[in-house]
Amino acid sequence: MSGRGLLRNGDYLKLLSGQTISALGSAMSTFVFTLLAMAITSSPVQAGLVGAAYALGATLSSLPAGAVVDRTSRRLILISCGLAGTVLYGSVAVAGWMHRLTIWHLLAVALCSGVSTAFFMPAETAALRQIVPAEDIGTAVAANQGRGYVAGLAGAPLGGLLFTVGRVVPVAIDALSYLVMSALLALIRRPLGAPETHDAKPEPMLRSIRSGITWLFAQPALRTIALVATALNFAANGTILVLILDLQQRGVRPSVIGLLETGMGVGGLLGAILTPKLLAMFSTGAIAIVGSWIVACTFTATAFTSAPATLIGLLSIAMLLLPALNSGLFGYQMLITPDHLQGRAQSAVMFLATSTQPLAPALGGVMLASFGHRTAVGVLGAILTVASLLLTLSRPIRSIPLLSEVKAATTV
Structure with a gap:
């Protein structure tokens, strides 16, 4: 590649x-x-x-x-x-x-x-x-x-x-x-028209949405990807909010707190640069499993420190394999999904990943106020750990080869 x-x-x-x-x-x-x-x-x-x-x-x-x-x-x-x-x-x-x-x-x-x-x-x-x-x-x-x-x-x-x-x-x-x-x-220049299908008449909207979701969840690997993406997105966003609020309560300057986002951005950018080589060297399944465990371990480790420099370092490390994980899994989804289902498959994953997002800040804030920083991050870290276990134990995920070896789906 x-x-x-x-x-x-x-x-x-x-x-x-x-x-x-x-x-x-x-x-x-x-x-x-x-x-x-x-x-x-x-x-x-x-x-x-x-x-x-x-x-x-x-x-x-x-x-x-x-x-x-x-x-x-x-x-x-x-x-x-x-x-x-x-x-x-x-x-x-x-x-x-x-x-x-x-x-x-x-x-x-x-x-x-x-x-x-x-x-x-x-x-x-x-x-x-x-x-x-x-x-x-x-x-x-x-x-x-x-x-x-x-x-x-x-x-x-x-x-x-x-x-x-x-x-x-x-x-x-x-x-x-x-x-x-x-x-x-x-x-x-490339034609980007509506996908070609053999259907003389499009399905009604609700039936079309249902058929897209049904197809997605009938694919074992894609079903696991959708569920794991939802859990990772929820727990990671909640953890970041807890860390920011905890540092604010401790009187850390806003400019220093902002470096958390900077550290994540730098780690993610470095990871994106490395991604093409990683995808060419390692199977997509292996990258996904290792990457998810790095995220789970580093985010959970933030429960045991409030030092800004350490937190910045941990979050930077967490982001290093995330671009390769996303590129591999969503690239795999893109390749095996027929053209006439691309929109519905992407939207179904997007819906699941974002539907719980508003709950993450609320849950994180409540747990921080009620139980403190360590417990709040620990609970969210447990969710990340479960998500990593799902990937690790999933035979369809472990079986995903190099992305270059994945056979692309036909049009219909």
Whole structure:
């Protein structure tokens, strides 16, 4: 598996470039949205509702979105979502410049942006499968992972800097980034139409959603991947929140607390760089099992220390194999899923992984307040351990070979 083929793939480079530009813009606006909400309301509770609105829109829309993606032109969906982002975030910039921005406006934009993301992600996965040859899927997914970490590392500081220039400047730049992404997507030459099927008439929406979920859970490896992704996402997010709140209660400076996210970003970026070589050397099943145990052990170890430097080191180590784990498992899912089910398979996993996400901060906060840092992290660490055991004991997971050896599914 090599990235040389991807560098000669013009359509892939357009897709990656557009997403990278948009991801940086989104990282800036996501950071600034909380600041804008605080400036408007002076209420941390109301400011926190902005993120909740985004998550709600994404979660409620994910399953229907997957069904729509599997019966509609992927190109149309991708470009439409990009243009929707331009309109949504452009409206915030205009309202801010006119001094008419309200918390309700921010909530509406966050909700609609979550809905747009629910459509964009499965459409992007399906498009990537159509644009990139099977032997390069792992490298392409790893590049996407690296893009996200770079955007996360650079977006918040850059957004904060531009916020001092003008409150809605980062949001205006994000709106422009969506427009640039849409233009690049429109230049992709590869046909990205609706998947070809032998069905004369599409299934009704609810039946289509059910058939996608049924197919996913009938695949032993994919069923395990979906369940483990849900547990890992829930417990990891809860642990990070507990650590941040515990450090805050101990009087640690916010700038130092912020280094937790920086450490995770650096570890993830390094892991993304190593991912293509790891996927070429080790089986996807082995990477998934080892990677999950590293996450479980390092996150659980944070229960026994409150030293910021140690916590930063542990979280950095935790992230090193996570890009390879994600690239391997989701690359495998992408390869074995028929084209006409790509949207629904991706959306089902996304729904499971995000549906419990709002509960993680609540549970973490309650356990921290009731039992303390060590117990809270210990309980969440136990969930991570169970998830790792599920991967280890799963014969279908252990049997996943090198990603380059996985046979790609036929169209139908």
